[in-house]
Amino acid sequence: MRRLGPLLLKKKRTVKSAPWWKRAAPEARSFEDVVDPVIEAASAEDRARLAAIWEKRAGLELHVASGFSSLLVELLEHGSTQMVYEICSQAVRDEVHHAQISAEMAAKYRGDAPQWPEPSVNHVPTFSPTKGAMHATLFVIAKCCINETVACGVLEAARAQAKSPLAKAALSTILSDEVEHARAGWAHLASAWVTPDMRRELPPWLHRLHSVKLRELVEEDGPLPGENYAIHGMLSRRKSREVVYATLVDVMFPGYRRAGIDTTLTEEWARGAFAQELAAAV
Ligand SMILES: [Fe+2]
Ligand SMILES: [Fe+2]
Secondary structure: OOOOOHHHHOOOOOOOOOOOOHHHHOOOOOOHHHHOHHHHHOOHHHHHHHHHHHHHHHHHHHHHHHHHHHHHHHHHHHOOHHHHHHHHHHHHHHHHHHHHHHHHHHHOOOOOOOOOOOOOOOOOOOOOOOOHHHHHHHHHHHHHHHHHHHHHHHHHHHHHHOOOOHHHHHHHHHHHHHHHHHHHHHHHHHOOOOHHHHHHHHHHHHHHHHHHHHHHHHHOOOOOOOOOOHHHHOOOOOHHEEEEEEEHHHHHHHHHHOOOOHHHHHHHHHHOHHHHHHHHHH
């Protein structure tokens, strides 16, 4: 009992696994010691731009953590499989870790200490007029089958072109978690918690969710932030569109079809939205 007091009042967490940046710098004793030659070689202006992108990502990752918290509540209320419960509860922790990684990347570009993003409001999508199990399933599709699966394709492409060892380590660490998060969606869709009636109702929803979630990528034309920093792991709009289209065709549509969900409407939308990519692929 006497040892419990000091243990509970310790300011630092007991960390059981190696920190993410060890992948880039196995010899470094702390994050401050990590030296990345590609980051060092960038101009002050470029470093400030890249820091701002990672800073923004830190906030987005924290937002995804709060989204997974809400999703987990719905799944626990309406039912899913053990594997989905495990992945979605772990995902809340993983996304907090992604926020930490992003804040540390921003700090490395700025050359100072990491700053945590501000807390932000969590909006649960309404998917009106659905309720209960159908709402939970649409939430899983939006978060895991779409967001997380698209993120896997994008992160993989970003990592492939990155030359900065630290950016590569950050993208690899995040990618390995996002693969798990995406799996939760496909596992839920394959489960008996999605009834035959629900599967019949899903096709127009699939179309709506994909067109809304990918609207910005598809409809806007300008360069993505960081478009010119390929060696720092930043993708251009053109490359992103190419990767997202390939992910839709090679991974997502077959995934929905395997779950017995008709993708005709969504595939028709994709052929129009990604007409250029379709033409290039033929
Ligand atoms: Fe994430
Ligand atoms: Fe994720």
